[in-house]
Amino acid sequence: MGRPTGRKKGCPAKRASFPEKHVSIGRLAVLVVCFTAGTLGCRGAPAHTKRTRAGEADGARVPGRIVVDFRDGTPAEVVAARAAEWGIALRFNSLVGPDDGVTLGEGVADVDALLASIRGSPDVEAAEPLLTYQAQAWTPNDPDYSKQWNLRLIGMPDAWEVSRGKGVVVAVLDTGVAFETRGPFVRVPDLKNVRFAPGYDFVHDTEHPNDDNGHGTHVAGTIAQATNNGEGVAGIAFEATLMPVKVLDASGTGTSADIADGIRWSVDHGARVLNLSLGGFGYSRVIENAVAYARSKGAVVVAAAGNHGAGTVAYPAAYGGVVGVGAVGPDGTRAPYSAWGDQLDLLAPGGDKRRGEEGGILQATLARGSPGTPVYASYQGTSMATPHVAGVAALLFAAGARTPEQVERALYEGASGSGGWSRERGHGLLDAAGALRALGAAPRIDWQPLAASAAILILLLLSLNPRYRPGGALNVLLDPKLLLPLLLSSVGFFVVRIIWQKWVGTPTAVVEGLSLPLPDWERIVFGRGRLAHPLFYSALIPLLLALPAMAWRSFRPVAAGIALGFAGFLAYAAWTRAPGLSWLPFHFLALPWLAGNALVAALLARALLIRREKS
Amino acid sequence: MKVTGRVVFRDLGAGAWTLESEDGRTYQLLGAGGDLLREGARVVVEGELDAGAATAAMVGPVLRVRRWQPA
Numbered sequence: 001m002g003r004p005t006g007r008k009k010g011c012p013a014k015r016a017s018f019p020e021k022h023v024s025i026g027r028l029a030v031l032v033v034c035f036t037a038g039t040l041g042c043r044g045a046p047a048h049t050k051r052t053r054a055g056e057a058d059g060a061r062v063p064g065r066i067v068v069d070f071r072d073g074t075p076a077e078v079v080a081a082r083a084a085e086w087g088i089a090l091r092f093n094s095l096v097g098p099d100d101g102v103t104l105g106e107g108v109a110d111v112d113a114l115l116a117s118i119r120g121s122p123d124v125e126a127a128e129p130l131l132t133y134q135a136q137a138w139t140p141n142d143p144d145y146s147k148q149w150n151l152r153l154i155g156m157p158d159a160w161e162v163s164r165g166k167g168v169v170v171a172v173l174d175t176g177v178a179f180e181t182r183g184p185f186v187r188v189p190d191l192k193n194v195r196f197a198p199g200y201d202f203v204h205d206t207e208h209p210n211d212d213n214g215h216g217t218h219v220a221g222t223i224a225q226a227t228n229n230g231e232g233v234a235g236i237a238f239e240a241t242l243m244p245v246k247v248l249d250a251s252g253t254g255t256s257a258d259i260a261d262g263i264r265w266s267v268d269h270g271a272r273v274l275n276l277s278l279g280g281f282g283y284s285r286v287i288e289n290a291v292a293y294a295r296s297k298g299a300v301v302v303a304a305a306g307n308h309g310a311g312t313v314a315y316p317a318a319y320g321g322v323v324g325v326g327a328v329g330p331d332g333t334r335a336p337y338s339a340w341g342d343q344l345d346l347l348a349p350g351g352d353k354r355r356g357e358e359g360g361i362l363q364a365t366l367a368r369g370s371p372g373t374p375v376y377a378s379y380q381g382t383s384m385a386t387p388h389v390a391g392v393a394a395l396l397f398a399a400g401a402r403t404p405e406q407v408e409r410a411l412y413e414g415a416s417g418s419g420g421w422s423r424e425r426g427h428g429l430l431d432a433a434g435a436l437r438a439l440g441a442a443p444r445i446d447w448q449p450l451a452a453s454a455a456i457l458i459l460l461l462l463s464l465n466p467r468y469r470p471g472g473a474l475n476v477l478l479d480p481k482l483l484l485p486l487l488l489s490s491v492g493f494f495v496v497r498i499i500w501q502k503w504v505g506t507p508t509a510v511v512e513g514l515s516l517p518l519p520d521w522e523r524i525v526f527g528r529g530r531l532a533h534p535l536f537y538s539a540l541i542p543l544l545l546a547l548p549a550m551a552w553r554s555f556r557p558v559a560a561g562i563a564l565g566f567a568g569f570l571a572y573a574a575w576t577r578a579p580g581l582s583w584l585p586f587h588f589l590a591l592p593w594l595a596g597n598a599l600v601a602a603l604l605a606r607a608l609l610i611r612r613e614k615s
Numbered sequence: 616m617k618v619t620g621r622v623v624f625r626d627l628g629a630g631a632w633t634l635e636s637e638d639g640r641t642y643q644l645l646g647a648g649g650d651l652l653r654e655g656a657r658v659v660v661e662g663e664l665d666a667g668a669a670t671a672a673m674v675g676p677v678l679r680v681r682r683w684q685p686a
Binding site: 174175213214215218248251252253254255256259277278279280281282284304306307308314315316337339353365368379380381382383384 | 625626627628629630631641645666667668669670671672673674675676677
């Protein structure tokens with residue numbers, strides 16, 4: 001929690017390990033197997049050459065071991081003779097072995113070669129490699145689900161066991177959705193039986209947000225395509241309720257006024273998740289205010305980082321309070337078209353069709369230029385990545401998340417494949433199962449800034465003439481007047497949050513704020529969804545607190561503790577090289593700012609620690 | 616504004632026509648007739664930059680075409 005990394009929305013950094021509160025080791029093993037299978041399946045090999053029934057997976061070979069099924073009633077002597085002939089050790093698998101003839105062989109060097117010769121034996125009914133089977137997570141029966149590498153890449157089979165987004169309203173602010181058959185428009189078959197909330201068309205000002213482009217229908221499909229209906233493809237939160245909000249015209253273009261109105265309207269009509277697979281390159285205060293309104297009403301806003309392939313994130317993804325989503329291809333690496341940068345929060349599957357259509361995201365949509373013709377089409381873009389995150393956000397709300405902060409924290413802490421936040425990968429690759437696990441877990445407490453503070457303290461003490469050192473060695477740390485302020489400013493009063501959660505309930509925004517390190521308290525003052533504030537991420541607060549300490553001697557350890565904590569916090573922030581500071585136009589300015597202020601805070605702590613003889 | 620460049624179709628989202636200018640910028644073309652939208656055509660486009668527009672394609676700033684001619 002409260003890690004001084006470059007997060008723009010006051011979100012915690014991704015955790016390195018997940019406390020497994022609700023998931024048994026066995027389930028975790030299954031998850032790892034499934035996830036690995038899904039990932040490997042995307043690297044060239046056909047993901048699923050054969051469809052498997054739900055509850056049964058293709059077995060995995062156990063190295064060096066085989067199973068030989070002799071004809072029923074084969075005497076043990078014959079089994080022993082054959083074993084000697086084949087040069088292996090054979091034993092009956094269980095107490096029924098002498099009846100059914102199932103034996104196990106171990107230590108086989110070349111399994112396939114040996115099996116070939118064993119199968120020729122008249123005593124043998126069957127011989128094969130020993131396989132392990134594991135219960136597989138829920139698999140939908142949609143015929144083209146096997147082509148949806150994207151859903152396996154984010155761990156959907158396991159996530160579906162926990163949540164399917166029931167009851168959560170997800171607004172799709174886009175070109176409309178093919179949700180009704182009316183005039184020239186149709187409802188695409190694979191949206192049959194999907195729940196829809198009444199939407200609105202802000203382009204034509206009607207109550208019929210029909211899709212005249214196809215983009216919005218494709219995006220809506222990723223979120224909540226009809227699933228396990230024996231038709232087409234699957235969607236992520238298929239028990240959620242879609243709200244079609246048309247803000248883009250037939251050419252896929254929209255105005256800031258329509259988009260801002262769409263955001264406010266959808267939130268006022270019950271949407272908890274807003275999907276904005278759209279973006280522009282001009283800042284709009286009107287849209288930024290609408291986003292702030294959406295968050296204040298408890299909605300999560302997800303937007304595409306942009307397809308311009310550069311290190312700047314498009315608007316609205318770049319606004320505070322918006323989850324900015326970049327795209328990966330089937331191999332999990334960022335797609336070449338995907339933008340990245342300071343406001344990138346997550347990566348999700350957006351497809352990469354350089355090697356063919358199968359590298360894209362397959363959903364039901366409308367034929368290009370023919371809004372009356374349903375088709376299944378493979379699209380690529382950060383537009384396609386965004387609804388993956390929106391869908392998982394819906395799963396999180398349905399699984400018990402109450403605030404946008406909780407949803408975002410779970411998304412970021414559950415993300416896979418990165419050691420913290422970076423401009424290139426945000427908090428990492430979306431992981432639906434990981435996010436649902438992270439939802440129940442307590443936020444991570446980041447101790448590294450405290451370690452940095454301790455290191456600085458040692459340096460300071462060594463730099464002091466022994467005559468002026470306060471106490472001996474590190475005894476100064478045992479003074480609660482110094483230690484508590486040090487903890488407060490480097491790791492935060494996390495105890496408040498833990499106690500609150502145990503005895504009172506879900507922490508309020510103030511409690512969440514108080515449990516953060518002091519430099520992150522800007523989130524209480526300036527609201528969430530901002531870049532770190534450079535005045536809070538500076539030596540200003542320690543300097544102000546040092547003023548009373550000049551006159552009031554007994555306050556000095558407190559001021560010294562605060563200054564030390566800030567020094568450690570800022571030094572660690574500089575060290576991790578991931579500060580995103582608001583009001584600093586250039587990324588490279590953040591580093592000298594943090595390092596310089598860490599130094600000032602450290603020198604201030606040194607001055608406060610010097611023991612002076614009473615005059 | 617006047618931009619000289621190459622017309623390129625980008626397969627992103629539902630697809631978008633762009634103008635890749637000689638100085639390396641990419642504009643999303645809007646309001647252009649079918650004659651202009653030919654892959655690889657070298658053209659001079661005259662139009663307005665629409666900085667406020669948001670699009671589903673997000674490939675670059677929107678250039679609303681007023682007139683154009685082959686380069």
